Amino acid sequence: MTPTEPYIHRLPVELLQQIFLFIVNSAPHYPSIFSCRHDTISVNVASPPLVLTRVCHLWRVVAHSTAEVWSRIQIVLPGEVTSFRPFLPHLLQCWLARSGSLPLTLRI
Numbered sequence: 743m744t745p746t747e748p749y750i751h752r753l754p755v756e757l758l759q760q761i762f763l764f765i766v767n768s769a770p771h772y773p774s775i776f777s778c779r780h781d782t783i784s785v786n787v788a789s790p791p792l793v794l795t796r797v798c799h800l801w802r803v804v805a806h807s808t809a810e811v812w813s814r815i816q817i818v819l820p821g822e823v824t825s826f827r828p829f830l831p832h833l834l835q836c837w838l839a840r841s842g843s844l845p846l847t848l849r850i
Contacts, residue, residue: 772816809842
């Protein structure tokens with residue numbers, strides 16, 4: 743740790759994890775992994791866990807290693823989909839893998 747290091751990087755990892763959990767658990771709805779528009783499904787980049795991973799390298803590492811962040815998920819699929827991005831099943835697999843052995847709270 744250097745004196746020029748940002749203050750957020752000086753926080754203990756455990757405190758950063760608690761902040762992340764507060765954010766994820768305070769969301770009014772379960773984090774939704776997919777965004778549906780008309781007949782196309784894409785990644786919901788506004789989902790709290792995904793937002794946390796895009797701030798900086800440290801946040802990405804901490805978020806990915808905190809299984810509780812990934813233990814809640816909402817999946818909403820429209821009745822008829824004509825375009826499904828090929829990476830979406832992989833994203834869902836990663837999300838579920840990051841939840842580790844924790845029980846999942848799933849909303850469909």
